[in-house]
Amino acid sequence: MGEKRYVGAPVVKKDAPSLVGGRPVYTEDLAPEGCLVVKVLRSPYAHALIQRIDCQEARKMPGIACILTWEDVPGKRFTMAGQTYPEPSPYDRLILDRRVRFVGDAVAIIAGESNQAVDKAMKRIKVTYQELDPVLDFRAAKDHAVLVHPEDNWKSLAPVGADNRRNLCASGIDEKGDVDSILASCAHKVEQTYHVKANQQAMMETFRAYSYLDTYGRLNMVASTQVPFHVRRILAHALDIPKSKIRVIKPRIGGGFGAKQTVVAEVYPAIVTWLTGKPAQIIYSRYESQIASSPRHEMEIRVRVGCDQEGILKAIDVYTLSNTGAYGEHGPTTVGLSGHKSIPLYRTEAFRFAYDVVYTNRMSSGAYRGYGATQGIFAVESAVNELADQIHMDPVAFREKNMVRQGDVMPAYYGEQAMSCTLNQCMSQAAEMIGWKEKFPCRDMGNGKVRGVGVAMAMQGSAISGVDVGSVAMKINDDGFYTLMVGCSDMGTGCDTILAQMAADCMDCDLEDIVVHGTDTDISPYDSGSYASSTTYLTGMAVMKACESLREKILKKAAQYLNCDEAELEFDGRKVRQVKGEKEISLKDIGNQIMCNNEEALAAWESHTSPISPPPFMVGMAEVEVDKETGEVELIDYVAVVDCGTVINPNLARVQTEGGIGQGIGMTLYEDVTYTEKGQMLENSFMQYKLPTRQDVGKVRVEFAPSYEPSGPFGAKSIGEIVINTPAPAIASAVCHATRVQVRELPITAEKLCRGMHPEWFGHGSPT
Amino acid sequence: MIQAKEYVRPSSLEEAYQLCRRRSSVVAGGMMWLKMENIQKQTIIDLSGLGLAGIEEDEEQFRIGAMTTLRMLETHPGLNQEFDGIFRECTRHIVGVQFRNGATVGGSIYGRFGFSDILTCLLALDAYVELYYGGVMPLAQFAAIPRSITERNILVRILIKKDGRRAAYRTVRRASTDFPLLACCVAKKGGQWQISLGARPQRAKAVVISENEESCGAEGWEEQEAIRIAKEGVKAFSFGSNLRGSGEYRRVLAELLIRRLARQLQGQGEAGSGMGSGREQSKNGTMTESDQSRKEDNRR
Amino acid sequence: MKIQFQLNGKPVQAEIQPDTILLDLVRKMGCKSVKRGCETSNCGLCTVWMDEKPVLSCSVLAARAEGRRITTLEGLEKEAQEAGRYLAEEGGEQCGFCSPGFLMNVLAMERELDSPDEEEIKEYLAGNLCRCSGYMSQLRAVKRYLNRRKEG
Structure with a gap:
């Protein structure tokens, strides 16, 4: 060489x-003329049993090729999680089930010659539901009287602490040292709970796939997926056919961000083609992509951190409650990162990380860039910021005393050693870029607005x-x-x-x-x-x-x-x-x-394959401007310095970073997820689920502080995921420095800040 | 998605009116909202062949055809000069340029959507609507009638008098191109303040409050007057909750925005000073103060 | 019903339904660059020009194209490749799914605005969502593209 x-x-x-x-290089562009249009009839109830489903009339409609219900699909449970076999995610799915478990769950598959024919036939399917009590509050789901998965053929292939009789998808604990007694002896402590919602990846190309039988009678599947080999296995499980009968091809795909690490849509055209022999295509509407897909796991994380008089961090205690929703895709694994990729950012004497992942009657969750680390880092980094504020220490200085350094063994990261780490350099470089010394903690702009700055660190893994x-x-x-x-x-x-x-x-x-x-x-x-x-x-x-x-x-x-x-x-x-x-x-x-x-x-x-997963590291710093009356927030500046090892392609690494930060800004300031009392998700379109536009992201500036990772190619580590992790805690802290209001449930909205700054204006009060 | 069996582009208003008398027909403006409705109709009536896309200006008034796009309002020099740039301000946050090249003023006003920036803005200007059947009526009156009652009619034009009023517009939005969480337009003419609030989240309406002439001239009277107008103004409205915010927050915002806009108008010269009120015309449209301050930020 | 219009500079005829949407029609006629990213007129992926003005083809009845000039990225190949080159040189195209609609609006902006500054660019392009890039690389690319003659 x-x-x-x-x-x-x-x-x-x-x-x-x-x-x-x-050029026509995406799934829909490549689909052959005459593919059957496949659509899914979806449940209006959060929890129900299908008592009767009458498709007779619908099947006779012109242009209809087939209509499938739970009676027509294999009865072996599988998981749609694109993970290495045996998957940690429980086998809790059928292609169509008699029990529907969230508003939007699949009830029937309709395939026909045109959109119109399928839409018409869908309206003629008569379903009688027996409505059941849903489990909607994830805080009450564990050991709830109502079970989301009471079925006998539910199974977990891996020892992840899952128990369907307790609505548990996973449960566990990892610890070192005596956290309780060390925290008790700490001079300063923070104990708070932080909440991240089930944000959508919202890649521009929605879920889609088409299938056909080839010359040899094999099922060929062209899918917009991140995991072609897992798709092959999962389809074999779902259809209960040999893997040798399936071929999966991935064309160009219009974004994934983890969404397409779950086999959200592929099973529907696959079973249609397998049963009818005809090419079939499904294209999820944005509505379906919002209500029946694979978003981030909602997590509520309780953090306890304590330090001594000098600001030396002594212990971190994290408990994560994760909501996997109706099915367990990525439930047992995402939760792990909420502790394992937040706690090791600091040198501490002791840590504890405990977690429960619960089933509820909400949309199933999946993999989204950051994969649990995002939620954990929002919680731990926010708690650290609150602790620094409490002891009146600059959070940059606080971190410089406590952060992980190259050569450190990280007990909360499976005992791995940080062989490559320039986190300290990332910190000083970022502080320089944003002008931290001059701007910390806030500046009154004299026009009714105040600016604050905030900081956060992050890590992830590499494979x-x-x-x-x-x-x-x-x-x-x-x-x-x-x-x-x-x-x-x-x-x-x-x-x-x-x-x-x-x-x-x-x-x-x-x-x-x-x-x-x-x-x-x-x-x-x-x-x-x-x-x-x-x-x-x-x-x-x-x-x-x-x-x-x-x-x-x-x-x-x-x-x-x-x-x-x-x-x-x-x-x-x-x-x-x-x-x-x-x-x-x-x-x-x-x-x-x-x-x-x-x-x-x-x-x-x-x-x-690698026995270790070397973490990339980064620092993000935000400067925000807040209207002191209305609470409106404008992101002025965001700087990031990343240690991803050797930068293989500086342009692409930069855009990865800018893009991840953009998504992080979205979940921090704009993208909300709310449900009706009946469990219906309301942000079901781009009209209601507000992705940041180019006017909403301020200015994002990125630099690199490369280390050299001995186990990586040319010294490289990863960059794809870590970049989404810093905006939430950094912006929350910047906002807090500007307003003294710490928002612990995302997104941070003007209303939350206005209420926090001016509680007297609400109720019977008013601004003047 | 809307479905229809027939598409007609009438060449006269009479023809359009006769077609729209039929219950099974629907009038298409910009199609932005209509296409999302899950309805089946016999006939779509397309008004794009009637020459209604344009803004006419004379000494006394502006006549805005129903098929005028929001982008035309946004970039019209005359309208923006007359009304302190509020037409740019009330349109520029609506989705994007492509959307505003499609969406029409007729669609906005006829739809009387709660979130409508356009309705909020026009109500503060005492605008009128010209209907094919029934002639001219005040926009405030039209806006207050349930949509079902005027359904079988054609909105032809919006009329705005040049009565020398000053106006200012401001919204609070959760993201820059989102629907407003609250929209507020304040206009002043002589001793009258006209306050319009939209996205409460109910549809916009306007109230008039008279200036308190007695307070005039005292120390800090302008601030006091703005506070009084805001307090009075808010009392005239009800506020509700939706995904974007609570009724309580909207009430707080309403008071804050009215006060700020009133202060802004107090600081401006009298009618006829046009763009001379601290604003400048940029090469690509009119510039608002918020643009200005943002630009200054960027020069830091 | 039958309509006649200009598609990318060539007179064409098409048989459509009264409720056919322009987006579906132009895709069917081979203009696969035109994408759909939502159903609520929010994403900008479907941007085409109607008489040289950028519009959302998801919200235009195909029947309205009668007698009009419709332009898609396929009709602006040279310009698209040139502007697209600036985007690619920043790594800003990423998944590429929003690129055609984005470029259509960039090229429209270039015709409509005279040396726009950063805020004007952002405002003009605000209706084009992108989930990959975080927009910074797009802004760098657009600024370089608009200044290309100065750059030499």
């Missing part, structure tokens, strides 16, 4: 011309240690260009390009010489998929390994063609030549010669 030409360079994404040119597998296959073609076959899922993040950058530097070739083939389960090597911040770190290592073994094979083959010993040879990316001698052969010639009279394929196939 020679000099790095591409790693570290702001390379334009390989698919950019197609994407900006509006799931000891579980995730990244694989690539790489082959040489005629004229010596390479095909890099990957099993991960580029969802707009640019991983196809980043992996090609790494491969080009490993092979000392031009980026154009690497053709990347995105995922097809029949062709691509097995990869767990693009989630858990794994692709750059894990699949990147697989690329390095594959390139290394391919280089060996090239030398070996060249030695054969040149009739010399391979130890005499070197490969510079273009030619193989004798180090001391005249013989040489070009890669082009090798590529062409192997097409004739050859018995060994010039290809390499490598997998990688």
Whole structure:
């Protein structure tokens, strides 16, 4: 391997011309003409049993191909969570169930020739429901008299403390040291509870998939998914057919953010195609994507933190109550991150992390960027900010005394050692960028407005240690260009390009010489998929390994063609030549010669897994301006400094960071989730669920403080998820410094601040 | 999604009116709201062939055709000069430019939506509506009638008199292009204050409060007068709760906004001073004070 | 019913239903760049031009296209690639699903506004949602694109 030409360079994404040119490269664009339109009839009740479902009339409607109810689907339970088998998420789903468990749960599948035909038929399905008492309050769900999953064939494959007879999807505890007695001896303490709601990923392309039978009668599924291989397994479970009968292809996908790590929509066209033999397509409306999908787990987190007179943090105690909703997808795993990726940010003598994950009759939750760490970091970082405020210590200084440093062993992070960590540098750099010293804690602007600043730190992991597998296959073609076959899922993040950058530097070739083939389960090597911040770190290592073994094979083959010993040879990316001698052969010639009279394929196939999950770190700082009367908040400035190890592509890493912060700002200030008393979710469209627009995100400025991670490709760690974690605690603290109102339930709204600042104006009072 | 069996683009108002007499028909303005309604109709009547998209200005008034888009209101120099830029202010937060190129003033006013910025704004200006059947009536009267009663009629134009009033507009929104949590328009003409509040969340209405001439001139009287107007004004309205905010908060905001807008108007010159009241016209439309302060922020 | 209009500069005819939506019609006619991201006129993904003005094709009856000029990204290929290049050079296209609607509005803005400043750009483009980018890279790209002649 020679000099790095591409790693570290702001390379334009390989698919950019197609994407900006509006080319037909997404699922819906590619679906064949004449696909059956598949739609789902959804429950109006939060909890009910279907007593009778009469589809006779509907089935006779013109253009209807099939209507399926719970009586028509396999009775084996499965999970839609895109996780490595055996999944930690309980097997609690059927494609259609007689018991419906949230408003929006699937009742029947209708497939027909057109939207209109299907809509008409849907209206003719007569369902008689027996309404049941729902469990809507997640604080009362554990050991509730009403069970969300009373069925006997519910099962949990992993020891996660799940018990369907107690509405428990998971439960557990992890601790070190005597937290209670240490906290009791602390000079200063904060005990507070923080609440994050079930925010939606809201990727611009809603859930969608189409399926057809191929020449061999196999079910082919083209899906907008982050986890093609998991889709194959899950469909096999759901349809109760062999995995060999299924092929999954991932085209370009219009964003995922974790939403598409759950098989939300694929089962519906799959069963239609499997039963009718006809191509079928489902496209979720935005409404469905809002009410029946896979949002963030709502969590309420109680935090206790204590420090001594000098501001040395002694102990952290975290209890998380997580609401998985009607089904358990990602329930047992997201909760873990709420403690394991918040507590280790600090050196403390003791910690405790306990949790319960409960079933309720609300929309099922799933994976959303940050995956529980976001909720935990909002809670722990807010509590730390409150503690610093309480002892009148600058929260930056407080963190500098207590933060994790490179070389530290992190007991609350499975005892892993931080081999690469520039968190301290991130802190000083961010403080410099925002002008912390001049601005902390607040400045009255003299026009009825006040500005405050706030800070937060974050960490995440890089892949799931000891579980995730990244694989690539790489082959040489005629004229010596390479095909890099990957099993991960580029969802707009640019991983196809980043992996090609790494491969080009490993092979000392031009980026154009690497053709990347995105995922097809029949062709691509097995990869767990693009989630858990794994692709750059894990699949990147697989690329390095594959390139290394391919280089060996090239030398070996060249030695054969040149009739010399391979130890005499070197490969510079273009030619193989004798180090001391005249013989040489070009890669082009090798590529062409192997097409004739050859018995060994010039290809390499490598997998990688990691026993550790090195955390990236970052610091975010916010400056807000608050109207002292109305409580309106404007985000003025947000700065972030990230340690993601080596930055493979500075442009894409920057946009990841800006985008994650944008979503973090959204959940902090705008995106609310509320339910009616009957359990109906009200923010069911973009009219009601307010994503931030470009006028709502202020100015976001990003810099990097790279460390070098010895276990990562070129020293890289992850970046995809960590970037969503700092806005909530940093903005909440900035707002608190401006107003003295600490908001502990997101989103932070003008009304909450107005009430906090001016309680006397409410009730019988008024502003004047 | 709306469904219909027939589409007609009438070439005369009479034809449109006759078509709309039928219960099974529906008039399409900008289609922004209509397309979301889950209804089935026989006929969609498209008014886009009647030349109603435009703003006419003469010495006495503005005549705004029903098919005038919100974007046309937003960027019309005459309207914004006459009324201190409030047409830009009351439109620029509505979804986006593309939306405002589609949505029509007729649709906004005919729909009488609770969240309507346009209705809130026009009510403070004593605007009139011209109906094909029934002629001209005050907007306040039209806005107060339930929609069902005027359903079978065609809204042709909005008329706004140039009566020298000053006006100011302000909303509170949970996100920049969201519906308003509360919309407030205050206008002043002679000794009369006209206050319009929308998104309470009920549809907008307006009240008139007379200036207290006795207090005039005393130390700090302007602030006192603004407080009085705000307190009086709020009493005339009821406030309710929805996803965006509680009735209590709306009441607090209403008082704050009326007071602020009244102060803003007190600080401005008399009628005819036009854009000279501390504002400048930018190359891309009229500039409001909030733009100005934001720009200053960005220069930091 | 039958309508005639100009699609990307070429006269075309189409057989439509009275309630056909323009978005569905232009996709059916091969303009797959036009995307749908919501049902409530909020996302801007479906932006096309009607007589050179940017509109939401999800909210326009196809029947209204009669006699009008409809332009999609397919009809602005050179411009789209040029503006798109600036976006890609910032890494700002990300998943790309909102890019066509966004670029349609950027190109409309370029025609309508004279050297807009940052606030004017943000306001003009506020109706184009993007969930990937956090908007900063888009702003950098638009500013560079608009200044391209100065940049040389």
